[in-house]
Amino acid sequence: MRRWVIMAFGFFAFAMYGQNVQAAEWQQGEVFTGLFDEKVKSTHVLTLEEDARVTFTLRDGKSGYTVILSNSTKQRIASIARKPEAGNKESTVQSVNLKAGTYNVLVSAYFYNRGDYTLTYETSQIEGTDVEPNNEKSEANPYKLGDTYEGALYGMGISSDYDIYKVEIPRFGKVKLHAQATEGTTVNSFGFDMEAVNEENANMFKLKNIRDSNELEVLLQPGTYYFKIKLNVSDQAIAHYTFSTSFEPLDEHVWESGRNLQIASADVLANNITYRGFLYSRGVNYSQSNDYYKFTLVKDAKVMFIANAQKSLGALIFLDEKGSQLSTGGYATSDTRNIVATRVLEAGTYYVEYLPAFGVEGYEEYDLTMRIERFSDVPATHMYYKQIEALAQQGINKGYPDGKFLPNEAIKRKHVFVFLSRIEGLELTKIRTMKTFKDLKLSHPAYAPMKAFYEAGIIDGSGSNMNPESNLTRGQMAKILVNTFDLKMKGEGFAFRDVNSSNGFHNYIQILASNGITIGSNGKFMPNEPITRQHFSVFLHRTLEVIK
Known part of the structure; x- marks a missing residue:
């Protein structure tokens, strides 16, 4: 066994006069003997040259002494104590993993305690993952996501002991954490607390009153975090706990950030994008009770908000730029799992607060979408609002000067190529020279966009x-999309009843079907039918999604 050198200094502080005792080397196996008096406190200085598991044995008859272990700055790390009704009334044996360093060992007791005591120690290899001291971020023990760690917190009655673990979150995602007092550990109603802070000490979450079993789920951005576990009040000298985590990477573009718990850190709510989020509640133990979103209107507009929840939906609160609830239409709720609320708003900045249903505990996932009416004939409830608006946001379709889109009208060939020419990053290779067309x-x-598509051979x-x-036909649309984006067969196509293999557009239609761009209608594709502006928007939007 390795030899750890422990230097021991005995200090006796008397009320009326004092004395100093010369330093003595505390060798492993040697016994410290003392007699406690309310006017005398005995402190020993312990130095470890290497990390070790130190087992202290305190024999004090029925006197009820306590050994308090602290670091060089007098911060309490652990304590060795027992209650009178403990099984062994003559001695207390307790182990603690310690990092190399210097520690103070204080032998203390209540004023009514008297009697002799002896204190010895033994050293061995580190056991487990909880190595003291880890009460500061600079001393934090490393923690790996997905692992289960066991630890111990020390102190009877009101304790100031806590453990800190350092964890790296590799990317944005959801962390699920489970913590509990281990079997045989008795803690009262206050139990353990567990919280997490980032490098700037900003609180990410706090889980209170961990007893038998508690868990939470929280969204975290990539970075370094510190998990802090604290013992509040315990009936035992040492309280054991375990905690474990799991991690699920998420797409940060479609999920809330997890930092939007206050209006000052609200997430930006963009038009026509469905954001996913969740709230998690364990009553008084843990509560992430609301999420905030922010949006800005450049002009007066009719706006629809659509919210859906897995369990039961609470409410949407609409706030002005100063954070005050709107005097008119500032609240929307539902008895179902769906809220659809339309508001006519003036240009300006607004906030939306999402609240869960009262009394719902645990994991509550939801989604939230904002739809701003751009075209007067494409309301937020329109079947193809999402696709038409998405193209408009990219500047591909701009509608007519009167503010309409005319979704049900057949699209003209000239408009098709104007739409396509506005796609950012689209490159057409010239293979021939433009010729003269009478019309x-x-x-x-x-002229310019149609010339470019002719010279590219499309x-x-x-x-x-x-x-x-x-008017453009559906068959012509298939050929144009396939040639413009150089689409290829991807798996199997679909046998449309009205498109046989001799049809000039057959192969193009099959390519669209194999890429999931078309499914037809009732087994038909209707290649010779004119395609409407709304349906062309749907096909083009699907195509752009495929080639991302």
Whole structure:
């Protein structure tokens, strides 16, 4: 066994006069003997050259002494104590993992205690993952996500002991944490507390009153965090606990940040994007009771908010820029798991507060979508609002000067190529020179985009005509999308009843189907039917999603 050198200094502080005792080397196996008096306190200085598990044995008859272990700055680390009714009334044996360093060992007792005591120690190899001291961030023990750790906290009655673990979160995601007092550990109603802070000491969560078993789920950004476990009040000299975690990576673009618990740190709520979030509550033990979102309107608009919950939905609170609830329409709730609320708002900055249903405990997942009405004939409830608005947000479709989109009208060929020409990053390779078409003059608004698609070999025209004012058919749409984005077969297609293999658009239609861009209608594709502006928007949106 390795030899640990422990230097021991005995100090006796008397009320009326004092004396100093010369330092003595405390060898392993040697016994310290003392007699406690309310006017005398005995302190020993212990130095470990290496990390070790130190087992102290205190023999004090029925006197009820306590050994308090602290570091060089007098911060309490552990205590060795017993209650009178403990099984062994003559001695107390207790072990603690200690890092290399210097420690103070104080032998103390209540004023009514008298009698001799002896104190010895033995050293051995470290056991487990809890190594003291770990009461400061600089002393934190490393913790690996997914592992189960066991630890011990020391002190009878009101304790000031706690353990800190350092954990690295590799990317944005959800951490599920489970903590409990281990079998045989008795803690009263206050139990353990567990909290997490980041490098800036900002509190991420706090789980209170851990007794038999407690858990929580929380969203954390990538970075360094510190898990702190504290013992409040215990009936035992040493209280044991375990905690474990699991980690689920999440897409930060569709999830709340996890930092939006206050209005000052509200997440930005973008139009036409569905955000996922959750609240987690364990009553008084832990509560993440609300989430905040912020949005800005550049002009007056009609806005719809759609919220859905897995269990039961609470309410949406609408706040102005100063954080005050709107005097009109400031509250929306539902008896179901779905809220749909429409508000007509002036230009400005607003906040939305999401509240869970009262009395719901545990994990409560929800989603929240904001839809701003851009086109007067495409309300937020429109079947294809999502796709039409998504293209409008990218500047691909801009509607008409009167504020309409005309979703049910057949789309003209000229508009198709104007839409496509506005796609950011789209590159067309020229393979031929533009020729003259009788119905497509240089002055035509769609001349430039149609010229580019002709020179790339994507469209050919019909004889001496380009037919810019003609309606586009669904078959033509399939050919244009496949050639524009160089789509290939991806698995199997679909046998549409009205598109046989001799159809000139058959292969293009099959490519769209194999990529999930089209599913047809009642087993048909209707290749010769004109395609509407709304359906072309749907096909184009799906295509852009496929090629991301």
